Amino acid sequence: MRRILYTGTKNASSWAFRAWLAMRELGIQFEERVVDIRKPQRFENLRRIGEISPSTSVPVLVDGDNIIFDSLAIMEYANEIGGDALLPAEPLARARVRSFLSWQHAGLSGLCPRLSFESAFYPNKREMTSDEHKDTERLFSVWESELKSSGGPYLCGELSLADLVLVPTVIRIYSHSPQLNTWPLTHQWIVKLLARECVEEWVSQARSLPPVILDNY
Template identity: 50%
Template structure:
C-alpha cells in the first residue's frame, strides 16, 4: 500500500499540518506533494486537486493498493485522515478507554468547527508575522477561556498531554496553540497549559514543519489589522 499526502504551503496550511503530523508521529511511510496554496496560484493548483478530490482542498491522502488494478482510495478531510492513520497504527493516537476516547474526539470535532470565536479571527499565517497585533479584550477573554479548558483536562488526566499520552486531540490543536500562544502567552494562572504548549511545539516533527514555515516569506492579509 502506497500513501501520498497532498499537503500545503508550510506557513499557510494548518489543516495539512495536522494530517502530516499524525503520519509522522506514527512513523508511517508516505510520499508528500506540497501544493502551493498562496494567492494567486492557489486557484490553479486547487483546480488540479479537484480532478481527484471532491473537497478541492488540501490535505488529501491518496492510498494506492498494490494490486493489479492499482485501486485508489481518496481521503479528503484532515480528521478522516487522522482517524485512518490512527487505525493504521493500531490505535496509537487515541485513548484505550471508550469514554476518554469519546472526550478526545469531542476536542477533535470542536477544533474542526473553529473552536469558538478567536481562532477564526487569527489566521494560521499570522503565527509567522514578526510583528503581532495586540489582541482585543474579547480575544484575550476567548484565548484564556481555551487555556482554562486545556488546564482542566491536563489536571484531570495528569498530563503530560491533554488525555495523558499524546493523542490526535493534541496534534489537531498544534496550529491553534501556535497562533494563540504567539499572540498571548499563557499566564501563571495556566501553568499546565503553558508547559503542555511548550512541549507540544518543541516535538521534533512539529519543529521540523515550523522551521520550514519560518523560512518562508510571511503571507500578509489586510484584515489582520482590522
C-alpha cells in the same frame, strides 16, 4: 501501498499540518506533495486538487486507489493503520479525545478565523483584541482543567489526536505572547507540544518562507 499526502504551503495550511502531523507522529511512510495555496496560484492549484478530491482543498491523502479528503478523516485513518496509538483504549476516554478533535474541527471558539495561522509567522505581531483575549482565556481554563484531571503530560494523558489537532491553534495563540501565569499546566503542555520533533520540523520550514500577509490582520 503507495501513499501520497498533498499538503499546503507550510505557513498557511493549518488543516494540512494536522493531517501531516498525525501521519508523522505515527511513523506512517508517505510521499509529501506541497500544494502552493498562496494567491494567485492558489486557484489553479486547488482546481487541480479538485480533479482528485471532492472537497477541492488540502490535505488529501491518496492511498493506493483511494482518496481520503479531509484532515479529520486522515487523522483517524492514520491512527487506525498506525496501531491505534493516538487514541486511548477505553471507550469513554476515546470519546473524550474525539470531543476535542470534533470541537476543533467544527471551528473551536471562533478565534481561528480572526487570528489566522499565517499570522503566527509574521515578523511584527499585533496585540490580541479583548475578544481574542477572552477566547484565549476560556481555552486556557478548559485546557488547564483537562490537564489537571488527566494528570498530563498531554491533554488527555498520553499524547493523542486531541493534542495534535490543537497544535496550529496553540501556535497561533502562543506566537502572540499571551500571559500564561494563571495556567501553569497549560503553559507546560504548550512548551512540551511545540518541542516535539515533528512540530519543530513543520514550524521551521514555515518560518523559512516569506510571510503570507492577509488583509484582515
